[in-house]
Amino acid sequence: MIVQHETFAGTGEDSHGNEVESWGEPADVEIMAFDPGSTSEPREAGHDRVIVEPTIYLYPGTIFGPRDRVTVNGRQYEVEGETRIWEHPEGAEHYGNVVTIRRVEG
Template sequence: MGSVRHRGGETVILHPLVEGAEDAHGNPVEEWGPGVEREKCAIEPRVQEVENELGRSAVVYGFTIYDTFDSPVTDRDEMTVRGIRCKVDGEIARWRNPFTGQAKGSVITLKRVDG
């Protein structure tokens, strides 16, 4: 399928959600599977202005990742970007060229994981 790659892009690590063992009540415990490298992704920091003693400054609270159309990322996964662990924030937006119908890429919105 679509394989838009960004020549100057970066490698991010996908941590897919998998079901692990059961807890004491018989419910499946969610765990993160082995990391999967996604190469040549474009990365856009998501910033938010915060006020502090010196005025305002921008804080990175997540990232927007541009990957291939057939990226295996789901809305329940996590990713590591530039050493920062993040969770997928919402649905993966996959897009096609409106003139040719060719699969072009996906847009993945991430939010930092605290804790």
């Protein structure tokens, strides 16, 4: 499966002094698997939102940084936290890497 990965480039300022975030050009990255993960609907006063937190399993050596963006099946997510090493539970074999991504609607 191929996803689009955009590296977080940092922040700058617009002509009015407001912070502006930016990302690099999207690049195709082949992944091992996409787990659609969980969804939640926080019940906070004045909010009607859905939070989706899938997991992506990456090939060894593939690293996504915090705040990077990933587009999977036409939906854009932000990387949540750091890329972690994915090892077999019964041994030390390094299968690949794993990263949690997040999308908030509403």
